[in-house]
Amino acid sequence: MEEEIIHQIALSLTPGIGIALSRQLVSYCGSAQEVFKASKGKLTRIPGIGEKTAEIIHAREGFSVADFVYEQALKQNVRILFYTHKDYPTRLKQLPDAPMLLYYKGTADLNAKKVVAIVGTRNATTYGKKVTEELITSLSVYPDVLVVSGLAYGIDITAHKASVKHSVPTVGVLGSGVDTIYPAAHKNTAQQMFDNGGLLTEYTFGTKPDAPHFPDRNRIVAGMSDVTIVVEAAIKGGALITAQIANDYNRDVMAIPGSLDQPYSAGCNRLIRNHQAHIYTSLSDLEYLMGWAEETGEKNNPSVPIPWMQQEGLSESEKSILTLLTTQPDILIDDLSWKSQIPVNQMASILLTLELQGLIKSLPGKRFSLA
Structure with missing residues (x-):
């Protein structure tokens, strides 16, 4: 070994x-x-x-x-995760620009059932910090959630600190070597994160936090997460780059709306206006988007049968796809493939079979929903 x-x-x-x-x-x-x-x-x-x-x-x-x-x-008790390693983030692995090798120091499961990226401006306002704290508090009801961010000033460090406070596993993705905490002011928080989270980077020991590394860092944040939530962002900035990367990866993006006269809400408001992000106003928005609501007893009444459940002869793969479409009625074929862990080439054949049976329907843009 x-x-x-x-x-x-x-x-x-x-x-x-x-x-x-x-x-x-x-x-x-x-x-x-x-x-x-x-x-x-x-x-x-x-x-x-x-x-x-x-x-x-x-x-x-x-x-x-x-x-x-x-x-x-x-x-330094750092794990080397080559992309073939079983603990390498599986959500990230499937992307064409995923790092060949990661350096990981921590205890959190990088393949937690629910992985949420929380990003935002370095110039966080009182409103942004308050909303971030409330978001983390809401997520703490889930025992299988991981919060990912970039350990930067502002929203990032607020998310990490709130996660530590509420015992939510949290991982900071670095644009430097794992032995170089940047900014240095966040070293104490990083040390606390090792007990229930950790630090992750693609850069080897001694690598300095050079500016070109941060966009690369952002792709890891977006790529290893199910959804990226932008709390506050100006019209330009790293948080919007992360949101764009997440959209390019066909991952869900959410944004928290803010006051029209606040410059650090302008980016979030634009994302929502341009349909580049779903609106986040409370945990229920996230639960609905990700199909988590039924875990907290807020989903369909199980006594009311869903039509496809009465269909005989369905394979396990077909049932898996139909279950996903029940909770997410409009979803891309790539997202279906990733969330069901069925390769895209097999997925196309299964979807055609289900469509011929009248159980699903295809939508523009390679999206699908229940019939």
């Missing part, structure tokens, strides 16, 4: 081997260790791998620091 992890670290640090190529290499060779054992001839037969890339792999440049990184991970 130790050797494989060192090889995974080396592969992630090999120049010119990005996310797509690393997946291709591991897919064909079976593991990171086998990638470095493969001959140049075998490597060049892999689609996308040319002579130059094969030479780079054989140069084994990534090994110059891989042993050091592994030793630091052991010393």
Whole structure:
């Protein structure tokens, strides 16, 4: 196991081997260790791998620091999560630009049943902080929720602090190495988060928090979450970038409306106006959007049968899809695939069968609902 992890670290640090190529290499060779054992001839037969890339792999440049990184991970109690690791965030893994390798220090389950990203301006107002606190308090009723944010000033740190206060697991995604807490003023909160949450990053030890890292950090926040909630945001800023990334990933986005004369509500109001975010006014909005309401006894009366439940001969996959459509009546095929864990190529065939049976109907934009 130790050797494989060192090889995974080396592969992630090999120049010119990005996310797509690393997946291709591991897919064909079976593991990171086998990638470095493969001959140049075998490597060049892999689609996308040319002579130059094969030479780079054989140069084994990534090994110059891989042993050091592994030793630091052991010393600092940091877990190395290669994208094939069972604890790697599964929601993130399915995205084409997911990091090859993550550094994680903490105790929270990165694959919690409900993962909610909470983001917003660094210049949080009293209103924004109050709403964030109330949001976390509401989420604390769920034993299986994880709150994700970026440990930044403003809304981010308010969300983390409120999560610690209310014993809600929370993970901060960094734009630096896990050994570099930024901003330094949040070090105490980060230390408290390790007991019921943690810190996550794609950057190796000693990496400084350079500006270009933060948009990359934002994609992890959005990609590992079921829904991104924007509490406060100006017309431009990192929170809106995170919301845009979440939309690009076909993940749900919510925004909290604010006063028309408040500059740090302008971004949220615009997201809602442009139908780029669902409105959040209370936990019930989130429960409805995500299909969680029935867990708190606010959903359909179970004594009233849903028509498809009386249909005989349905497979487990078909039942899973119909159940999702019951709680979310208008959903993209990609979201159906992700939430049901049924590959898209299989999903299309199942949806066609259900449509021919008159149980569902297709909508514009590859969306589906119950018939």
